[in-house]
Amino acid sequence: MYKISELQLLLDQEINTYSYPSSPRNLYEPVSYLLGLGGKRLRPALLLLATDLFGGDVEKAVKPAMAIEFFHNFSLMHDDIMDKAPLRRxxxxxxxxxxxxxAILSGDIMLIEAYKLICEVEAVKLPACLKIFNTISTEVCEGQQMDMNFEKEEFVSIEEYIEMIRLKTAVLLGGALKIGAVIADASENDQELINDFGTKLGVAFQLQDDILDVYGDPEKFGKQVGGDIISNKKTFLLIKALELAKDDLKKELEDLxxxxxxxxxDKVAQVTAIYNTLNIRKIAEEKMLNYAAEALHCLEKINVPTERKEVLRDFASKLITRDK
Amino acid sequence: MYKISELQLLLDQEINTYSYPSSPRNLYEPVSYLLGLGGKRLRPALLLLATDLFGGDVEKAVKPAMAIEFFHNFSLMHDDIMDKAPLRRxxxxxxxxxxxxxAILSGDIMLIEAYKLICEVEAVKLPACLKIFNTISTEVCEGQQMDMNFEKEEFVSIEEYIEMIRLKTAVLLGGALKIGAVIADASENDQELINDFGTKLGVAFQLQDDILDVYGDPEKFGKQVGGDIISNKKTFLLIKALELAKDDLKKELEDLxxxxxxxxxDKVAQVTAIYNTLNIRKIAEEKMLNYAAEALHCLEKINVPTERKEVLRDFASKLITRDK
Structure with a gap:
């Protein structure tokens, strides 16, 4: 079994030595720029871990794993335009x-490049892998649209919010794992279980992100603590607070x-104070841990010896106890 | 053999009754809006014509043909943002x-939808069709990047210009025909010939477009005659005029x-007068007819009875003698 750090290193090497067409230079330069900014390569590493879990040939999964990383960065490149984000990493x-x-056109070519990479999977696996890849691609875009819609909506429910983060963030983790499982010839039941493991873990991951944005250690977090509060982002925390706050407290929150x-x-301090009054951190952590537990439950049901699951179990624990 | 008008009608019906996910509504509405604006469905019709030419089952080619139309409209949606175009059809x-x-996100989902549609081809044809589809997708983006680069470049050669329109416009026609041929189990040689036919015809098509922009009948053309002149667009005509004009005439053109x-x-009238002095229309028409002749030459070499080629021969003639 590979360690995740070994796979991350392997992926970094593959991505950094990826050969782009030489022309038009300014179409491909932004692609290699964005991919070169690093990141933890978690999504493609998950794909390789799944292949390894089911005893498949990790070599055969490298190109599809890179497809996941290219796709993820395509979505970042376009989302950053829409969000008018000045910085990335x-x-x-x-x-x-x-x-x-x-950014539009280089993002487009990056999505096409992702499809080229997924097409390098063994021909016999191609239809199944493409079906998963098409589904996650569609769902990530749908999630981004819901996220943008929420900015303009007066009221968003917890249920709608969870569905949005499931689509925008979580299905990519689940889909990556599922593709890895398909490459390793895992049973259909195991494919579904690892997909569910990844999707539920992805929801937990995003909830942890919401929590860290408010309660993270500024020294470790690496970005401004309270960014979501400043921009009135409808996170789990804010939606829950609006749901629970009554009377004067509700008015105070809405005024803020x-x-x-x-x-x-001041805004960060006062909104955080309201969250504290309402015990929002604990509620969010419970929700997050609940998703993580469901994820691990799916992992346990997968039909491979339990010791092989150690890497993924460990990965899940680190993801939800991370402080940055 | 089908007539092209029958295939256009079939495609219109398929596209107009295409079923989109109901949510998020505002992600899919712009897709159905743009596809609903009509257009002649020439590219997907070419794909079906190629399948028919080689005696294949046109029914099996409908979804891949729609993939071509979705892809074409994805590129229009994104190009229109980049070109800041106010109107389309x-x-x-x-x-x-x-x-x-x-427009960014709905364009993205349209590209993904195009991939979903191409994936509906028979499994045994999937790798070959995807390879062609990936190639044309890449080349269309490269062509668009070259086109944008040309706006900022002082000097563009005829050779560079032809390469740009080959990528941006022509390979999609060639690729559509080639996919149609693959679906009909045409020989590799015939696949290449029909690809070349389409690509050369596509270059002729774009050159005719350049000519019509200046010399089209305003009543038939449907858009402003001289639009390319007003925007200093580096078309075949302008590039050739800059190449041929000497001394005072060159200075006059550059001043304009x-x-x-x-x-x-006044600008349209005076630039057109210079074109007339330099015989640019005739030079452009010769170039265009040259590409059309090369295209027809490829068609003739295809190994099917000559009477089956009548529809494509006719299509090519109409394309280059069109006045709108």
């Missing part, structure tokens, strides 16, 4: 460094959301 | 009617390109 986003047009003149620091 | 573009973000205060009508 601490460096200028593609649309900032070049232009919106460049509408307050255009309050300083960012 | 006389109606507001998606980014004008909704927003840039909507840099003139910020001249009226649009």
């Amino acid at each position: 601490g460096k200028p986003t593609v649309h900032e460094k070049w232009s919106d047009s460049t 959301l509408n307050n255009q003149i309050i300083t960012a620091d | 006389g109606k507001p573009t998606v980014h004008e009617k909704w927003s840039d973000s909507t 390109l840099n003139n910020q205060i001249i009226t649009a009508d």
